[in-house]
Amino acid sequence: xxxxxxxxxxxxxxxxxxxxxxxxxxxxxxxxxxxxxxxxxxxxxxxxxxxxxxxxxxxxxxxxxxxxxxxxxxxxxxxxxxxxxxxxxxxxxxxxxxxxxxxxxxxxxxxxxxxxxxxxxxxxxxxxxxxxxxxxxxxxxxxxxxxxxxxxxxxxxxxxxxxxxxxxxxxxxxxxxxxxxxxxxxxxxxxxxxxxxxxxxxxxxxxxxxxxxxxxxxxxxxxxxxxxxxxxxxxxxxxxxxxxxxxxxxxxxxxxxxxxxxxxxxxxxxxxxxxxxxxxxxxxxxxxxxxxxxxxxxxxxxxxxxxxxxxxxxxxxxxxxxxxxxxxxxxxxxxxxxxxxxxxxxxxxxxxxxxxxxxxxxxxxxxxxxxxxxxxxxxxxxxxxxxxxxxxxxxxxxxxxxxxxxxxxxxxxxxxxxxxxxxxxxxxxxxxxxxxxxxxxxxxxxxxxxxxxxxxxxxxxxxxxxxxxxxxxxxxxxxxxxxxxxxxxxxxxxxxxxxxxxxxxxxxxxxxxxxxxxxxxxxxxxxxxxxxxxxxxxxxxxxxxxxxxxxxxxxxxxxxxxxxxxxxxxxxxxxxxxxxxxxxxxxxxxxxxxxxxxxxxxxxxxxxxxxxxxxxxxxxxxxxxxxxxxxxxxxxxxxxxxxxxxxxxxxxxxxxxxxxxxxxxxxxxxxxxxxxxxxxxxxxxxxxxxxxxxxxxxxxxxx
Numbered sequence: 001x002x003x004x005x006x007x008x009x010x011x012x013x014x015x016x017x018x019x020x021x022x023x024x025x026x027x028x029x030x031x032x033x034x035x036x037x038x039x040x041x042x043x044x045x046x047x048x049x050x051x052x053x054x055x056x057x058x059x060x061x062x063x064x065x066x067x068x069x070x071x072x073x074x075x076x077x078x079x080x081x082x083x084x085x086x087x088x089x090x091x092x093x094x095x096x097x098x099x100x101x102x103x104x105x106x107x108x109x110x111x112x113x114x115x116x117x118x119x120x121x122x123x124x125x126x127x128x129x130x131x132x133x134x135x136x137x138x139x140x141x142x143x144x145x146x147x148x149x150x151x152x153x154x155x156x157x158x159x160x161x162x163x164x165x166x167x168x169x170x171x172x173x174x175x176x177x178x179x180x181x182x183x184x185x186x187x188x189x190x191x192x193x194x195x196x197x198x199x200x201x202x203x204x205x206x207x208x209x210x211x212x213x214x215x216x217x218x219x220x221x222x223x224x225x226x227x228x229x230x231x232x233x234x235x236x237x238x239x240x241x242x243x244x245x246x247x248x249x250x251x252x253x254x255x256x257x258x259x260x261x262x263x264x265x266x267x268x269x270x271x272x273x274x275x276x277x278x279x280x281x282x283x284x285x286x287x288x289x290x291x292x293x294x295x296x297x298x299x300x301x302x303x304x305x306x307x308x309x310x311x312x313x314x315x316x317x318x319x320x321x322x323x324x325x326x327x328x329x330x331x332x333x334x335x336x337x338x339x340x341x342x343x344x345x346x347x348x349x350x351x352x353x354x355x356x357x358x359x360x361x362x363x364x365x366x367x368x369x370x371x372x373x374x375x376x377x378x379x380x381x382x383x384x385x386x387x388x389x390x391x392x393x394x395x396x397x398x399x400x401x402x403x404x405x406x407x408x409x410x411x412x413x414x415x416x417x418x419x420x421x422x423x424x425x426x427x428x429x430x431x432x433x434x435x436x437x438x439x440x441x442x443x444x445x446x447x448x449x450x451x452x453x454x455x456x457x458x459x460x461x462x463x464x465x466x467x468x469x470x471x472x473x474x475x476x477x478x479x480x481x482x483x484x485x486x487x488x489x490x491x492x493x494x495x496x497x498x499x500x501x502x503x504x505x506x507x508x509x510x511x512x513x514x515x516x517x518x519x520x521x522x523x524x525x526x527x528x529x530x531x532x533x534x535x536x537x538x539x540x541x542x543x544x545x546x547x548x549x550x551x552x553x554x555x556x557x558x559x560x561x562x563x564x565x566x567x568x569x570x571x572x573x574x575x576x577x578x579x580x581x582x583x584x585x586x587x588x589x590x591x592x593x594x595x596x597x598x599x600x601x602x603x604x605x606x607x608x609x610x611x612x613x614x615x616x617x618x619x620x621x622x623x624x625x626x627x628x629x630x631x632x633x634x635x636x637x638x639x640x641x642x643x644x645x646x647x648x649x650x651x652x653x654x655x656x657x658x659x660x661x662x663x664x665x666x667x668x669x670x671x672x673x674x675x676x677x678x679x680x681x682x683x684x685x686x687x688x689x690x691x692x693x694x695x696x697x698x699x700x701x702x703x
Contacts, residue, residue: 276325582624
């Protein structure tokens, strides 16, 4: 069943001549092509006009699934009077932050320096030289939310620009100094001074996990209170430590915290109980009210997290069900005709956030003519006449687990689950007749590569749980996407490109694109033992060293042959995605362990680890770096599987997988075609074993 999503359309109101955004490749920019604003995409035309007419640039950054971006668009950018002010006094530039994260990264710092915290929509005013002098996020049509109206801001900025040039210069200089101080502060935070736990030390993961579980909500799970984000990169650390020896107190704390968090997330409204898949975040502590946008990158990371947790807790059958349903959601609703996956779906439909997803008892009863089944469904999923959301509607969630309902209702669990499954299918079929949220149909390299890794890991975990059908489908889907990325998204010079829309691939890739794609090659190699993918990862890592490496450790976000902006930002912190530097460090260390030597690769990896020496004390910002550095610890294991074909080493592969899924020790493996009987070589702490048969292999890697 495929999600029937409309294409971008003109906003309501009197039609306008389309602006320059009509020729762009971004679904977000195309949403603004009918605005009366004289929008430019970022590029030389806008910058040249700003210089020629000595007008400031009004930079507006957002993305297609951003609710408050839509609100500001409806209130201001579709308003003729506001648009006239913008057109008269500014050169207006619209940027999709998912296509151009380099621009977004630079100017988000401006509003952070102003104490506003950042976010989208991002609104920043620049000189013709691209230097910021004022910024904010959402500005309302009328004064409110403690903010001036957008028109007031426009008039005030125009006045300052025309009459107080020295004030503009002073503010530009202040931002320059502030940006420099931000970089210095980051270096100081991650320096060696005062740290007792090095990032690559064996106890680094444990130290990071301890700090994370100290922040877990003991009643509702998740890190912190509200709003609550899934934080899969941080939860990966908790999962790794939870695999340790069960008698250790920290291991038990991690296991309890992770199991609670995963359960509360899927029982809450964050999870789509009819279709599968997770929304971006919950606005409340209880995971009830989501921000209904669904992002590919969240589901790409949660898929393997739930799958590997299911191996750890096979008694919790819901965990693998979440993986199956989320996989079905992705392949049915988010996969394009060439096998790659779309970026996101919106939170809004018919002008209302969440309208597509919520229900009233009357709607349930209309779809389910069996009154007893409708009553049962409403009771279990908390659909009431009062509602738990806006306008008396209800978000589907499970206030109590299905097992508890079975006992309370005195209905056998299999029978209850069968009834609820029938109801969900009928309600989902009806939901597909509603006007759906907009789907952003651009293909992003980094997000698709992240999903490839997730599918490889989820499929491998499913095999361990006996679901070979899910294994096959995950690995087939992931392999197909990877093949597409490695051909269509890498040009003849080996440069990775960022985005694809309607078959057109464009924009020089960023570190995330290269790093995630290289790691995807390694993850699919581990899942399928295709030796060509080691070569692919090696080639991509070499490209990263040539074009993104930072002297003395770390990586820049943009390439040295990419567009020159006012700042070449360094990749450092995790966001909703793991950081490019964290993933690239992992790639370098895994390649080195597999004997795929890169000139300067090991040295840069060691310099990066040293530069972020104390990152284990800051796991909320550096989780991916901490996880990556564990592959350099003396406990890390690499297993080389040798045989004539991948099928020959299947038994050895099973032993390695089974061990990796049940231990906190970082284990990687690679396949090396070799004549003779299947054997495995285990390397740990700069020492390698003799070639081992299956029984000896199991004993060596489980020590």
